[in-house]
Amino acid sequence: MAVREFAERGADLELVGIQKRFPGFTAIQDLDLKIPAGSFFALLGPSGCGKTTTLRLVAGLEEPTQGRILIGGKDVTSTRSHERPVNTVFQSYALFPHMSIIENVAFGLKRRRIADPVGKAHEALRLVELDHLAQRRPQQLSGGQQQRVALARAIVNRPALLLLDEPLGALDLKLRRQMQLELKTIQEEVGLTFLHVTHDQEEAMTMADTVAVMNKGAIEQMGAPAQLYDLPRTVFVANFLGQSNLFSGEVVGSTDTAVSVDVGGTRLVVPKARAHRHNGAVTVGVRPEKVSLHIEAPAPSADRNVVGPGRVLDVSFSGVSTQYLVDVPGHGTVLVFAQNTGSGPSVGVGDEVWSSWLVEHGFGLDDGAVETDRFPADDSTTAIAAQRRDDLVAELGEG
Amino acid sequence: MAFAAFTTAEAQPQAPRKSSRIALLLLLPGILYLVLFFLTPLVSLLLTSLQAPLEYGDIGQYQYAFNWQNYVDVMTAYWPHILRSFGYALAATVFALLFSYPLAYFIGVTARRWPLLQSLMLVLVIAPFFISFLLRTLAWKQILSDESFVITSLKALSLLGPDAHFTGTPFAVIFGLTYNFIPFMTLPLYTTLERLDLRYLEAGSDLYANPFTVFRKITIPLSMPGIVAGTLLTFIPAAGDYVNASRDFLGGPDTQMMGNVIEANFLVLLNYPAAAALSIILMAAILVLVGVYVKRSGTEDLL
Numbered sequence: 188m189a190v191r192e193f194a195e196r197g198a199d200l201e202l203v204g205i206q207k208r209f210p211g212f213t214a215i216q217d218l219d220l221k222i223p224a225g226s227f228f229a230l231l232g233p234s235g236c237g238k239t240t241t242l243r244l245v246a247g248l249e250e251p252t253q254g255r256i257l258i259g260g261k262d263v264t265s266t267r268s269h270e271r272p273v274n275t276v277f278q279s280y281a282l283f284p285h286m287s288i289i290e291n292v293a294f295g296l297k298r299r300r301i302a303d304p305v306g307k308a309h310e311a312l313r314l315v316e317l318d319h320l321a322q323r324r325p326q327q328l329s330g331g332q333q334q335r336v337a338l339a340r341a342i343v344n345r346p347a348l349l350l351l352d353e354p355l356g357a358l359d360l361k362l363r364r365q366m367q368l369e370l371k372t373i374q375e376e377v378g379l380t381f382l383h384v385t386h387d388q389e390e391a392m393t394m395a396d397t398v399a400v401m402n403k404g405a406i407e408q409m410g411a412p413a414q415l416y417d418l419p420r421t422v423f424v425a426n427f428l429g430q431s432n433l434f435s436g437e438v439v440g441s442t443d444t445a446v447s448v449d450v451g452g453t454r455l456v457v458p459k460a461r462a463h464r465h466n467g468a469v470t471v472g473v474r475p476e477k478v479s480l481h482i483e484a485p486a487p488s489a490d491r492n493v494v495g496p497g498r499v500l501d502v503s504f505s506g507v508s509t510q511y512l513v514d515v516p517g518h519g520t521v522l523v524f525a526q527n528t529g530s531g532p533s534v535g536v537g538d539e540v541w542s543s544w545l546v547e548h549g550f551g552l553d554d555g556a557v558e559t560d561r562f563p564a565d566d567s568t569t570a571i572a573a574q575r576r577d578d579l580v581a582e583l584g585e586g
Numbered sequence: 587m588a589f590a591a592f593t594t595a596e597a598q599p600q601a602p603r604k605s606s607r608i609a610l611l612l613l614l615p616g617i618l619y620l621v622l623f624f625l626t627p628l629v630s631l632l633l634t635s636l637q638a639p640l641e642y643g644d645i646g647q648y649q650y651a652f653n654w655q656n657y658v659d660v661m662t663a664y665w666p667h668i669l670r671s672f673g674y675a676l677a678a679t680v681f682a683l684l685f686s687y688p689l690a691y692f693i694g695v696t697a698r699r700w701p702l703l704q705s706l707m708l709v710l711v712i713a714p715f716f717i718s719f720l721l722r723t724l725a726w727k728q729i730l731s732d733e734s735f736v737i738t739s740l741k742a743l744s745l746l747g748p749d750a751h752f753t754g755t756p757f758a759v760i761f762g763l764t765y766n767f768i769p770f771m772t773l774p775l776y777t778t779l780e781r782l783d784l785r786y787l788e789a790g791s792d793l794y795a796n797p798f799t800v801f802r803k804i805t806i807p808l809s810m811p812g813i814v815a816g817t818l819l820t821f822i823p824a825a826g827d828y829v830n831a832s833r834d835f836l837g838g839p840d841t842q843m844m845g846n847v848i849e850a851n852f853l854v855l856l857n858y859p860a861a862a863a864l865s866i867i868l869m870a871a872i873l874v875l876v877g878v879y880v881k882r883s884g885t886e887d888l889l
Contacts, residue, residue: 269797275789282789
């Protein structure tokens with residue numbers, strides 16, 4: 188067997204030109220990825236985007252149709268799963284039901300004939316604070332405990348690469364937070380390379396050093412969480428990683444530092460460094476928490492973009508912040524998050540407002556114009572209400 | 587063991603008391619049935635096994651007694667048949683398991699992607715039941731008789747000696763038993779393997795177990811309920827079988843099993859106490875063997 192030794196530290200993972208086709212569809216098309224040793228890397232995407240397939244390819248549970256997989260510089264493409272220095276924490280945990288917890292954790296060590304498997308297994312269980320349950324069966328443990336056992340069963344082998352397949356998906360919010368923290372601590376302690384697959388953008392952002400957003404079998408954008416959030420490259424990233432207000436228009440002018448875009452008669456300015464395209468049809472955007480509301484038209488200023496006037500459609504209070512949905516004729520709806528610091532204006536549904544944001548907070552996407560409105564008209568509450576009323580009126584008229 | 591732990595840890599909610607009388611009423615037909623058709627014959631069999639010949643009576647006339655000697659007599663007279671029965675049954679069970687496991691694995695696991703093939707193969711496993719097993723065993727007698735195509739060809743190829751027989755040998759009897767009980771082995775194996783969660787196998791492979799170790803450490807233990815059920819369904823009837831070993835079918839004078847001896851004592855020699863004593867011995871032996879087997883196989887965790 189190839190893997191007898193404990194990995195001293197994590198190893199690089201490199202995917203080169205990976206393609207995976209299943210009968211009838213392509214799960215992954217031409218994926219290139221390099222994960223440096225010791226990092227916490229998250230693959231983020233909606234279900235069906237190919238992220239779990241990518242993980243299974245790395246684990247050796249699927250074979251790529253094309254491309255190469257390198258771990259620590261060694262080509263493992265044709266190496267079978269049990270010969271790869273990789274361990275997985277499965278989404279379903281997959282703890283062996285016919286073995287006790289300690290037998291589960293010692294399983295991998297015994298297969299590699301590592302000295303004192305039971306002692307090391309106890310050590311790993313102590314790390315996840317479950318050593319007192321070592322003699323139990325998996326069915327007797329709660330979901331959170333099973334998850335920790337699955338984690339112990341993987342890290343006890345000191346793999347060069349640890350794969351996490353949405354391992355926190357089945358946990359409730361409080362346990363999730365606790366496990367996220369624990370995972371991060373363990374990663375820092377043992378220094379392994381983590382590859383984490385998740386559809387939870389918050390989880391990816393809080394835990395990973397690097398996040399890759401996947402969509403339809405390809406990586407849309409990759410980078411540090413703050414960087415991805417601050418400067419999304421595509422509409423998909425802008426909307427999947429948090430929420431965004433997007434406006435499509437035509438570039439009407441540009442200076443050395445800024446690009447001006449005409450959006451339905453309003454001129455919006457984006458810093459040139461933050462815009463991926465500098466001419467033609469473009470989409471620009473801003474995060475909702477960067478937008479502020481005004482009850483009166485703000486004085487035109489070179490460093491602020493102003494959109495309005497519009498009418499407040501919906502106000503929802505969520506403790507630390509309040510979300511306003513503003514309908515601006517010609518621009519669709521604008522989402523505004525206001526911190527409840529007591530300093531902003533208080534507005535209610537139906538009020539006339541202007542929204543504005545600092546030019547430096549805007550971003551320009553690489554996608555060109557967005558074809559569809561983000562909030563299609565018949566989805567908005569007013570439209571539905573109007574439709575209902577019309578229906579009722581028609582019904583009464585008939586009757 | 588874990589099963590016991592469960593029941594003590596989480597106290598089973600007690601059924602409401604009110605319904606206990608109704609429950610008893612609903613159980614009554616079942617209890618009556620068991621008393622009438624199981625308990626009564628069993629007691630009658632026990633009494634018969636202890637009977638003594640009627641003084642100055644005819645052959646086949648017995649009176650109730652407490653004649654323990656019957657057991658000693660049949661044990662001394664028929665101990666080779668007793669041993670042979672369990673030997674043949676064990677061999678047939680092992681062969682049926684070796685044959686059925688790959689078959690059941692293919693139907694239950696490999697063929698999961700093709701449900702049509704899965705159902706077709708299941709039908710094929712069950713199909714022999716549509717024909718009486720007596721007919722099927724007779725057909726095998728024909729196929730394996732000295733003049734048959736199979737045996738003459740084997741002789742022509744010098745794979746069998748010129749004077750060799752197949753029918754009438756222990757091999758033929760074990761072959762017949764194996765053949766007849768394969769569906770009883772395959773079906774329970776199929777039901778457990780069909781539910782086998784392949785993610786456990788992937789987890790095993792992820793934890794450095796090669797395919798053989800995955801099979802030995804994960805697949806086999808997880809399919810243990812099917813293995814136990816299948817071996818019991820094969821071993822118990824095979825040990826008492828009297829068709830395959832009979833001279834009229836695949837057996838010969840040297841292959842007689844307990845079933846044949848019981849049949850002969852009951853129908854030919856009219857020695858009812860001996861037949862009854864043998865039946866009781868067969869039952870007791872199977873009970874002990876099965877009890878030890880189920881205990882040893884440790885399937886309580888999975889049942």
